[in-house]
Amino acid sequence: MGKIIKWLTALVTIIAGCITSYFVIHEKHVKLNVEIISLENLTAHEAIEDLSIKYYYLDTLEVHNLWKVQLVIRNTGDKTIVGTGSGKQILGDGLPVHYNDKSNKNSRILSSRIINSNNEATFKNQKLYFQQWRRDEYVELVAFIESPCQPEVSISDRDIVDSE
Secondary structure, three states, rough: OHHHHHHHHHHHHHHHHHHEEEEEEOOEOEEEEEEEEEEEOOOOOOOOOOOOOOOOOOOOEEEEEEEEEEEEEEEOOOOOOOOOOOOOOOOOOOOEEEOOOOOOOEEEEEEEEEEEEEEOOOOEEOOOEEOOOOOOOOOEEEEEEEEEEOEEEEEEHHHHHEEE
């Protein structure tokens, strides 16, 4: 009888280990990938003697070091991200998209908008709003940013529950 109990205990332990391993391996992950497609300094020009160049945004605001950033944000995880309702995974009001530079916080976003999307997202006040964001769905944005150095784009993993 003691040998049977030892064998059953060993068998149950092995089965429990296999089930745990299966769920750990097949656990679904939330992961967004931010990829810059193009980055261009629109105000970079060659210095020519006796020639001055000025750039204006909306014909009134003089700008220096104007960058055009085009990027794609794609759900590369295996889990749908829910953006609204009682089961939403976004911790705030919308998903913030951050544009900044390493040297300082003197960047100024002049314009930012969605130019292409396949998840019906909207963009307002530098935040993405969506109902569901399924695997491989994306949002393509273009932004015009005044910054003394090359801007960077990021989404904090702290804004989405259990994300990478």
